[in-house]
Amino acid sequence: MRIGELARDTGVSERSLRYYETQGLLRSERTPGGQRTYGDWAVDRVIRIQALYAAGLNSRKIAQLLPCMRDTDGGPSERATPQLVDELGVERDRINRLIADLIRSRDVLDEVIESASELLDVGLGVG
Amino acid sequence: MRIGELARDTGVSERSLRYYETQGLLRSERTPGGQRTYGDWAVDRVIRIQALYAAGLNSRKIAQLLPCMRDTDGGPSERATPQLVDELGVERDRINRLIADLIRSRDVLDEVIESASELLDVGLGVG
DNA sequence: GTAGGAGTTGACATCAGTGTCAGGTTCAAG
């Protein structure tokens, strides 16, 4: 598939897909005319890249990480260096803390939403 | 307490604390000389602000949200407007998706870390 | 009162991913 379709399938902008390529996160074949071509594996990979971005990893770490995970596009290919393992451990701990914070924040939102809804119900005469 | 202590207690920079104030997230008393003074309640509030930032809310939404939650500094004070409740619902859904993504990403990290450690063990002759 | 650490405001920089526009090329369809 070409870049437009990949963008549509993943919900990621063409701009970002090209950016990922410059960062070494996403490879593409080229048509004789120079247009990017992707296999089906690209969809999963892009989604995974997005998830890692969302987890707060930057391009550099994602680029190091990707070849160490088994993927539809090739295989496990590379293994993580001890230093990378260290860094990933730090990231994992950060993510765990982040998840905990997120759950708390979500619960706060829930509480506010809930109590506002109750007030609304009262206001509507439901209570 | 003054700003330096609050920064130390919360791990948030003075710069950010002043920024929060400009955004209407954090009030302060002032000494006659103009220096900021905070009560103990500020520590919890700052930590909560940070958590909401981490959850991807921007200053504006946090500012709307804060007065709607019960807090050590005053009370429930205000109630959420229907429109705000709507917006918060959207945020909550986003946060829930984010949490799910984060868990997946963390598991990916765990897997890479795990398998690298195993390889390392083998390399060390443990296996 | 004075030294110096702590605080003040204001301005500018940064980061990193993404949006967007310009000017040109490629590809598929008629």
Add this chain to the structure above:
DNA sequence: CTTGAACCTGACACTGATGTCAACTCCTAC
């Protein structure tokens, strides 16, 4: 061929929280 949608590169802007620096003032301890 030609037309128009899709794609290419390159450049610039933005966002928004935070870092940093400058020039100045306040507060505490001596």
